Amino acid sequence: MNDMTPPKDERAVALKGLGASRKRVEDVRFTQGKGNYVDDLKLPGMLFGDFVRSPYAHARIKSINSEKAKALPGVVAVLTAADLAPLNLHWMPTLAGDVQMVLADGKVLFQGQEVAFVVANDRYVAADAVELVEVEYEELPVVVDPFKAQAPDAPVLREDLAGKTSGAHGPRRHHNHIFTWEQGDRDATEKVLSSADVVAEEMVYYHRTHPCPLETCGCVASMDKVNGKLTVHGTFQAPHAVRTVASLISGIAEHNIRIISPDIGGGFGNKVGVYPGYICAIVASIVTGKPVKWIEDRMENLMATAFARDYWMKGRISATKDGRITGLSCHVTADHGAFDACADPTKFPAGFFNICTGSYDIPVAHLAVDGVYTNKAPGGVAYRCSFRVTEAAYFIERMIEVLAIKLGMDAAELRTKNFIRKDQFPYQSALGWEYDSGDYHTAWDKALKAVDYAGLRREQADRIADFKAGKTRKLLGIGLTHFTEIVGAGPVKNCDILGLGMFDSCEIRIHPTGSAIARLGTISQGQGHATTFAQILASEIGLPADDITVEEGDTDTAPYGLGTYGSRSTPVAGAATAMAGRKIRAKAQMIAAYLLEVHDDDVEWDIDRFVVKGAPERFKTMKEIAFAAYNQAIPGLEPGLEAVSYYDPPNMTYPFGAYICVMEIDVDTGEHKVRQFYALDDCGTRINPMIIEGQVHGGATEGYAIAMGQEIAYDEIGNVKTGTLMDFFLPTAWETPHYTTDFTVTPSPHHPIGAKGVGESPNVGSVPAFSNAVHDAFRAFGLTQSHMPHDHWRIWKVAHDLGLHG
Amino acid sequence: MSKMHITLTVNGKQEELLAEPRELLIHVLRERLSITGPHIGCETSHCGACTVDMNGKSVKSCTVLAAQANGAEITTIEGLGTPDSLHVLQTMFREHHGLQCGFCTPGMITRAYRLLQENPDPSEEEIRYAMAGNLCRCTGYQNIVKAIMAAASELNAVKEAAQ
CATH class of the missing domain: 3.10.20.30 (Beta-grasp domain)
Incomplete structure (x- = not known):
C-alpha cells in the first residue's frame, strides 16, 4: 500500500456497501412530491375507464342496457362481456389455474364484481355514465360460509365448471369444491395422535382481510396502432409475468408489449394479480386507439381486488406428558371466493402452508387443505407474506399455546423444549421442507431476557390476584411467538407461476468512468431496492453505492424476472445481483492482471481494487479497470464491462424471529393498550439495518391491524360490510404501538451473501404475538381460543362470556 | 354543467x-x-x-x-422547499427513514408542516395525535414521529440562534 491509499476500513465505509445504514436514494424524489405513480401519468388524448359493479353477491343477469350511458356526451364506449367474447377475453386465466370472468358473463358471483366498463373522456363523465347503465338482475341464493357451501344441496356457484370432476389441482368432489391438497403422512400421524399422552384440539380461524396499500390498483394502457406496440403502465408487482400473460391471452406478440411499473404506492400482495381493470383498459385502448386510464377507488379496491387469508384451520397436536411434541395434524377449509385467484406457485395451491410445523421438531405431521368457492371476492393473495406462511405461523403459534394450556405448562418453556436445535440444520421437516439454517434457542433466550420474561410472569400473577380481589379491572397479556418463515420462491424445479420458473435476474453495465447501472427483474413498492441492491453490488465490485443506479420495472430494459412478493427480492434477485457482480469482478481481475503485467492468479481482490499478491503498492482500482475496459485493446478479452445473471436458488431461505407483546386489557370496555412490543429478527446477513428496522415497524403495524381489528366482513347475503376506511381498520399514529427491534445473524448457507429476506417477517410474526397476548390475558380465566380480529367488541364479549362482568 | x-x-x-x-x-x-x-x-x-x-x-x-x-x-x-433548499421536514423524513413507498409522504409532510406552525415543540404524544388524520401503510409511524421531532428541534435551534 502506498501512502496515498486510505486504510481498508475507510475504503470499505466509503462504498456504503453491505451493513451500512445508507440513506435511501428514493426519498429524494418522494419527499419533494416528485414520485411517479401511475395516476400521475397523463398521455395525450387519454380516456378514463370506470366499472359498473354488481350490487348483488349472486344473481343472474337478465339484461344490460347501455344506451343511455352511450348517449351521454363524453362517453366513448361501454364494454360488456358480449363485446369481449369475440376476442375471447370475457374470461381470463387466474394465477391459480382457474378462470375468472373479466366482465360478468350471464351471472355475477360476488358483490362488486365487474359487469360493464365505461370509457369516457373525463373521470367525472365516466362516473356519471356508470350510473346510467341499466342492469336487470335476478337474485340467486347466496353462500358466504365455506362449510355450508359444501352441503349437498348448496347452490351451484360456478356453472361454467358443471360436470368437471377435476381441476388444476386434482379431483373435485363437490360443485363448490376446488381442490384438496395433502402433505405428510396421514396414517402415521393418526397413529401417533391416537396413542399420545396428551392431544390438544382447536379450530383456529384466520379471518379474511385485505392488503389495502395506500395507492389502489390501476393502469394506463396505450395501444399504438401505427407501430403495433402496446404499452401498459400499471401497479404491477411482477411486470414481466404480466407481459407474458398479456401476450398469451391477447395474441399480441410479446416483443410488441411493454409493461412498465412506475413508482408503486405499496403492494403487500395486492398488486401481484391480474385484474379485470387491466384487461378492460387494454381492450378499450385497442378499440378506441387512445390511451385508457383505469384507477380503482378505495371501495372497489376493498370489495373486488385481492382479499387475503380466510383460512379455517382445524388442528390437533400431541405431546408426551412432559411436553415433548409428538405429532401434528391440520385440516384447512380455505375460502377462495368466487374464483380461485390465489397468487401461489403453480404446484402449491395452498402456498407454503406446509411450513405449519413452524420452529418445532415435530416428527410426524399431516396436512390437508380443501379449497372452496363462495359468493365472495376472489383473491387469496399473500398479504405481506410468502404464500400462506402467515396463516401457517398463526396456526402453529396458536396450537402451541393451546397445547401449553392442556399440559399446564408455561408456553415459553414448551417452545424451548421443542425447538429444532442448531445442530439439526439443515433440517428436514415432516411436511417436506429443508430448513437451511437457524439458531432458535439463542434468539429465544435473548428475547426472553430482553423483556424480563420471568418478571413479566410475576407481574401477571400479581395482577390476576388483584383482579380477583377487585383491586383492578385490567388484565395483563404476554403474547409469545417464535416464527419460521419460508421465503425466496424459488427453485425452478418446484416453483413456477403459469409455467414461468421463479428465478430472478440482474444485469450490470459498468460505465467507462467507473459508475454503473444495474437492472433487475424485481420491482420495489417501498422496500428501497434502489438503495439496497446498490449496496450489495458496491461490496461485490468495489464501486461506491452512490455511483450505482438501480432500475427496475420496465420490461423493455430489465432482464426477465418474476417480480417482488413473497420476500423473494433479496433471496433471489439479491443473489442474482451478487452473482452478476462476481462475473464483473472475474473479468476485472483479468484486466487488472494485464494492466499490472502479471498472471491472473497473481492479483487478489481488496475491497475496491486488485492488488499484486505480496506487492500491495501495485494495484488497479475498479475505477481504473472500468476505464481500461473501454479504452484498451486487451488480448483475448472483449471490450466493455457488463454481466448478467439469472439466478435459480437451490433452496428457499428460512428467516425466523422471536416476538413478544405485552398488552393491557380493560375487561369492562374491551379496549387494549400495547405496553411493549419486542421484535427480534434473524434474516441472515443484514444489508441495510435502517431499512430492516423500517420493514419491521411497518410489517408489525400491519400485523397489529390484522390481529386487533382489520377484516373484510360480509353479511349473510354477501354484502361487504367493510368497504371503506371508515369500517376497514387501518391504524393511525395514535393507536400504533411503539416497537423495539433486535436481531441475531444466522446466514443462509446457500445464498451468495447469506441474506434471507425480511420484508414479511414482521407481519408473519406479529399477528400471533398480538393475538397470543389477548388470549394469554384471559388464560387464567379459562379462555382457550377466540377468533381474530380482537376488536374492542370481541374482547368485551370474551370477558363477558367468561363471566368477568359479574 | x-x-x-x-x-x-x-x-x-x-x-x-x-x-x-x-x-x-x-x-x-x-x-x-x-x-x-x-x-x-x-x-x-x-x-x-x-x-x-x-x-x-x-x-x-x-x-x-x-x-x-x-x-x-x-x-x-x-x-415547501426546492431541490436546492429543502424544508427541514423533507430532510428529516429522509434522515430518519420516515417513508417507504412514498405515497403518503407528501400529505404527511404537508400536515407535519402545519403541525409545527401550530405547536413548534410537540411531544411524541402530541405528534401522534396531531398526525392521526394521515395514514401510512409502510412505516408504522415510529420513524415519522422521530423525523417530526428532529425537524422541530432543528427549527427551534435555528430560531434560538437567530434570537
Whole structure:
C-alpha cells in the first residue's frame, strides 16, 4: 500500500456497501412530491375507464342496457362481456389455474364484481355514465360460509365448471369444491395422535382481510396502432409475468408489449394479480386507439381486488406428558371466493402452508387443505407474506399455546423444549421442507431476557390476584411467538407461476468512468431496492453505492424476472445481483492482471481494487479497470464491462424471529393498550439495518391491524360490510404501538451473501404475538381460543362470556 | 354543467381556471395544474394522502370542492422547499427513514408542516395525535414521529440562534 491509499476500513465505509445504514436514494424524489405513480401519468388524448359493479353477491343477469350511458356526451364506449367474447377475453386465466370472468358473463358471483366498463373522456363523465347503465338482475341464493357451501344441496356457484370432476389441482368432489391438497403422512400421524399422552384440539380461524396499500390498483394502457406496440403502465408487482400473460391471452406478440411499473404506492400482495381493470383498459385502448386510464377507488379496491387469508384451520397436536411434541395434524377449509385467484406457485395451491410445523421438531405431521368457492371476492393473495406462511405461523403459534394450556405448562418453556436445535440444520421437516439454517434457542433466550420474561410472569400473577380481589379491572397479556418463515420462491424445479420458473435476474453495465447501472427483474413498492441492491453490488465490485443506479420495472430494459412478493427480492434477485457482480469482478481481475503485467492468479481482490499478491503498492482500482475496459485493446478479452445473471436458488431461505407483546386489557370496555412490543429478527446477513428496522415497524403495524381489528366482513347475503376506511381498520399514529427491534445473524448457507429476506417477517410474526397476548390475558380465566380480529367488541364479549362482568 | 370561474394561489403562483361546481380541489391540483405531489388514497377523507395547506390550515383536498377553495392560498408539498433548499421536514423524513413507498409522504409532510406552525415543540404524544388524520401503510409511524421531532428541534435551534 502506498501512502496515498486510505486504510481498508475507510475504503470499505466509503462504498456504503453491505451493513451500512445508507440513506435511501428514493426519498429524494418522494419527499419533494416528485414520485411517479401511475395516476400521475397523463398521455395525450387519454380516456378514463370506470366499472359498473354488481350490487348483488349472486344473481343472474337478465339484461344490460347501455344506451343511455352511450348517449351521454363524453362517453366513448361501454364494454360488456358480449363485446369481449369475440376476442375471447370475457374470461381470463387466474394465477391459480382457474378462470375468472373479466366482465360478468350471464351471472355475477360476488358483490362488486365487474359487469360493464365505461370509457369516457373525463373521470367525472365516466362516473356519471356508470350510473346510467341499466342492469336487470335476478337474485340467486347466496353462500358466504365455506362449510355450508359444501352441503349437498348448496347452490351451484360456478356453472361454467358443471360436470368437471377435476381441476388444476386434482379431483373435485363437490360443485363448490376446488381442490384438496395433502402433505405428510396421514396414517402415521393418526397413529401417533391416537396413542399420545396428551392431544390438544382447536379450530383456529384466520379471518379474511385485505392488503389495502395506500395507492389502489390501476393502469394506463396505450395501444399504438401505427407501430403495433402496446404499452401498459400499471401497479404491477411482477411486470414481466404480466407481459407474458398479456401476450398469451391477447395474441399480441410479446416483443410488441411493454409493461412498465412506475413508482408503486405499496403492494403487500395486492398488486401481484391480474385484474379485470387491466384487461378492460387494454381492450378499450385497442378499440378506441387512445390511451385508457383505469384507477380503482378505495371501495372497489376493498370489495373486488385481492382479499387475503380466510383460512379455517382445524388442528390437533400431541405431546408426551412432559411436553415433548409428538405429532401434528391440520385440516384447512380455505375460502377462495368466487374464483380461485390465489397468487401461489403453480404446484402449491395452498402456498407454503406446509411450513405449519413452524420452529418445532415435530416428527410426524399431516396436512390437508380443501379449497372452496363462495359468493365472495376472489383473491387469496399473500398479504405481506410468502404464500400462506402467515396463516401457517398463526396456526402453529396458536396450537402451541393451546397445547401449553392442556399440559399446564408455561408456553415459553414448551417452545424451548421443542425447538429444532442448531445442530439439526439443515433440517428436514415432516411436511417436506429443508430448513437451511437457524439458531432458535439463542434468539429465544435473548428475547426472553430482553423483556424480563420471568418478571413479566410475576407481574401477571400479581395482577390476576388483584383482579380477583377487585383491586383492578385490567388484565395483563404476554403474547409469545417464535416464527419460521419460508421465503425466496424459488427453485425452478418446484416453483413456477403459469409455467414461468421463479428465478430472478440482474444485469450490470459498468460505465467507462467507473459508475454503473444495474437492472433487475424485481420491482420495489417501498422496500428501497434502489438503495439496497446498490449496496450489495458496491461490496461485490468495489464501486461506491452512490455511483450505482438501480432500475427496475420496465420490461423493455430489465432482464426477465418474476417480480417482488413473497420476500423473494433479496433471496433471489439479491443473489442474482451478487452473482452478476462476481462475473464483473472475474473479468476485472483479468484486466487488472494485464494492466499490472502479471498472471491472473497473481492479483487478489481488496475491497475496491486488485492488488499484486505480496506487492500491495501495485494495484488497479475498479475505477481504473472500468476505464481500461473501454479504452484498451486487451488480448483475448472483449471490450466493455457488463454481466448478467439469472439466478435459480437451490433452496428457499428460512428467516425466523422471536416476538413478544405485552398488552393491557380493560375487561369492562374491551379496549387494549400495547405496553411493549419486542421484535427480534434473524434474516441472515443484514444489508441495510435502517431499512430492516423500517420493514419491521411497518410489517408489525400491519400485523397489529390484522390481529386487533382489520377484516373484510360480509353479511349473510354477501354484502361487504367493510368497504371503506371508515369500517376497514387501518391504524393511525395514535393507536400504533411503539416497537423495539433486535436481531441475531444466522446466514443462509446457500445464498451468495447469506441474506434471507425480511420484508414479511414482521407481519408473519406479529399477528400471533398480538393475538397470543389477548388470549394469554384471559388464560387464567379459562379462555382457550377466540377468533381474530380482537376488536374492542370481541374482547368485551370474551370477558363477558367468561363471566368477568359479574 | 355550467362552470365556475376559480382563482387560486398555489405555491405562491396565481392560477385561474373554470371548474364544474362539483369538481374537487385534488382533481384541480392534479389534473389541471399538474401538481401531482398530493395523492388520492381513499376519496373519503380518511387517509390524508391528499393533504394540502389551505389558508393556514391542513385540509384533505379530496373532500374540498374547488369552488370552496376560490380565492384561497394553497401550499402543497411542491411549495415547501426546492431541490436546492429543502424544508427541514423533507430532510428529516429522509434522515430518519420516515417513508417507504412514498405515497403518503407528501400529505404527511404537508400536515407535519402545519403541525409545527401550530405547536413548534410537540411531544411524541402530541405528534401522534396531531398526525392521526394521515395514514401510512409502510412505516408504522415510529420513524415519522422521530423525523417530526428532529425537524422541530432543528427549527427551534435555528430560531434560538437567530434570537
